[in-house]
Amino acid sequence: MKSNSEVEKLLIERIRQSDAAAWRDLIARYEGRLLAFAESRVGNRAHSEDIVQETFIGFLTSLPNYDARRSLESYLFSICAYKLTDLLRREGRRPALSLSNPKDSQDGSWEVSGGQRGASSIVRSGERKTLEKEALQEALSKQIRRWKEKGEWQKLKCAELLFVRGFGNKEVSAKLHLSEQQIANYKFDFLARMKNAIRQQDLSEEVFPELYESPS
Amino acid sequence: MDQPIQSAQLEAFLEEALPPDEMAQIEVKLRNNDVLREKLATIQSRRAAGIHTIGGIWRESRASCPSRGQLQKHLLGILGDAENDYLLFHIESVGCRICQANLEDLRQKQSEAAENSSRRQQKYFHTSAPYFDS
Structure with a gap:
């Protein structure tokens, strides 16, 4: 960080x-x-x-x-x-x-309402949220540093395209000239390391749903 | 953009973190696509509930961004090959807007410095010209 x-x-x-x-x-x-x-x-x-x-x-x-x-x-x-x-x-x-109803809009602006749907009702303090965030930040920094030190740039690029850029496995495979299987392996390995860091801190898995989604 | 828009892209969209052309494309799609707007609203409410995402935390901590010093070295052409390759990937393929802005700022400063230097040299030349002729 x-x-x-x-x-x-x-x-x-x-x-x-x-x-x-x-x-x-x-x-x-x-x-x-x-x-x-x-x-x-x-x-x-x-x-x-x-x-x-x-x-x-x-x-x-x-x-x-x-x-x-x-x-x-x-x-x-x-x-x-x-x-x-x-x-x-x-x-x-x-x-x-x-949070307003789009129908209430008087000026023709287009609105997206939010707040009711899909939101998890996991109530916790701001301090707790910061703790969760810092735990993942630390695990992430450690992993990135390790990749850089070992010269594993493809793994770093792969994770960045998948999670920061939001590309799918297929697109990342094409961009990095790696097989989709390699991408899936890198992704699995990366998520396992992040999950491990979260478990070690005894943090709720519920607030990191991405780490526990079924592999795609 | 023919690919379906992923949740992680919408998350980055909400953070104003995608490349400008992609931001504009998503804005256009959102205008005409109820399903996409619904998806965006769901992501927004998850964020409001404090659900964490790897991309969000990665961006916020700028976990892989090159330092300003590395950007400077890149402009001077003295960054190591592997680091330089990654820097270009981060700027061009990931399209990190903050690093792009930093790089542009450094370029501007470099060209201003060159301009000022040239102006100074002109001034030295003109003020010393009479002495040079004699």
Whole structure:
């Protein structure tokens, strides 16, 4: 997991103490990459600059609740993605995910209702959820590090296409020039390692359904 | 996109994490496909209930993203072959938007630096020209 460097921790601390130079420094560090992120999707410079501006404002307003253990860059990108999504919703390009009935929509916007269907009612504390997430993060980082050290790049690529990109076995097989059987074996092995890590932490299997699905 | 849209893709869609062209394709499909919208709503409610996915956690922790230093080395052409091959895969095949944005930012900075350097050289040249002639 990418964590904040000492420089970034200090920067955040100075911003919390209303140090304008530190704030200017943060803007200078991140505006270019945030702008590139927004522009690749919106394709309009002025709108992209507005999104980045809203991102920085969003960062400042959420600063009291920001957990400095979380990567600053990931945090800024998540705010930027949220602002970007918001703009696309206003433009009608993206569905509004709300709990309201689509029939109630007066402005012709298209909505997807959610919240009632399929949701597991596993009630647990935020602390518990963080613990679960960190356990999987750790297992994942360890596995990726091991693949890199051993030069097993194909296994890393395979897992990334399957789980991050969401491709099916067949598509991954074609992309990596490996047989579907090899892909299935890599997938099985990877899931077994993740399952093992979850079991060792004595965490509920119910909240990681993907690990226990029947193989495809 | 003729392949059926997988749940993991929709999960990435909700996180604004797919390549821009794929994001746009899914947006178009969602407009006309009730079943797909239903699937998206189910995923949204699972996320709200705190169900974890490998892809979600992988993306959030940026578990396999190259560092900015590695991106810089890639631009300078001094990254090792295996790492460089993986970096290109991560940027192009996985289409990691955050790494793409970082790379673009570094490229811009590099070209600005080159431009500034050229401007400085021009200035040195012009200011020193009278002395050069004599």
